[in-house]
Amino acid sequence: PTEPWYIGGPVIKGFGRGSKVLGIPTANLSTKGHWSLLSEHPSGVYFGWAGLSTRGVYKMVMSIGWNPYFNNTEKTIEPWLLHEFNEDFYGEELRLVIVGYIRPEVNFPSLESLIGKIQEDRRIAERALDLPVYSKHKDDPYLISSL
Numbered sequence: 467p468t469e470p471w472y473i474g475g476p477v478i479k480g481f482g483r484g485s486k487v488l489g490i491p492t493a494n495l496s497t498k499g500h501w502s503l504l505s506e507h508p509s510g511v512y513f514g515w516a517g518l519s520t521r522g523v524y525k526m527v528m529s530i531g532w533n534p535y536f537n538n539t540e541k542t543i544e545p546w547l548l549h550e551f552n553e554d555f556y557g558e559e560l561r562l563v564i565v566g567y568i569r570p571e572v573n574f575p576s577l578e579s580l581i582g583k584i585q586e587d588r589r590i591a592e593r594a595l596d597l598p599v600y601s602k603h604k605d606d607p608y609l610i611s612s613l
């Protein structure tokens with residue numbers, strides 16, 4: 467494992483493509499001000515810990531990139547928090563400690579194959595984050611420093 471890296475900001479509106487309907491809601495963060503971090507880290511799928519002000523710290527699996535399946539022209543930061551929430555949390559401060567990388571961004575021939583791969587990413591993230599090398603970052607003060 468390499469050093470973790472950090473991104474935070476208020477949860478913004480995404481494209482509203484119904485990822486929630488697919489069971490894969492992603493709490494989008496603005497890419498503004500994060501250009502240098504994003505250029506240091508390739509597009510792809512990462513995992514780590516997410517701190518949500520007033521709520522807690524959760525496992526997360528995250529896509530950073532262009533979402534080729536949807537032909538985006540803008541890069542996005544989209545963590546899926548691995549927890550069931552009873553409501554949306556747009557506007558809340560979200561802190562991410564990114565501890566590991568799963569795979570590069572690739573295109574998929576169908577929505578089904580995209581969703582299948584994301585579910586596999588989730589299982590990999592869930593298990594990896596239980597390992598001491600990754601679970602120790604759950605206590606990083608950055609995650610809750612906005613509470």
Ligand code: ADP
Nearest residue numbers: 479480481482485486491492493547554555556
């Ligand atoms: P958008 O396109 O606006 O990002 P999504 O369909 O990706 O919409 O849904 C994301 C929103 O759903 C988040 O901004 C958040 O308010 C809410 N949400 C609820 N549960 C979760 C979760 N487990 N992980 C991420 N976001 C969640």
Ligand code: MG
Nearest residue numbers: 480492493494
């Ligand atoms: Mg989203």
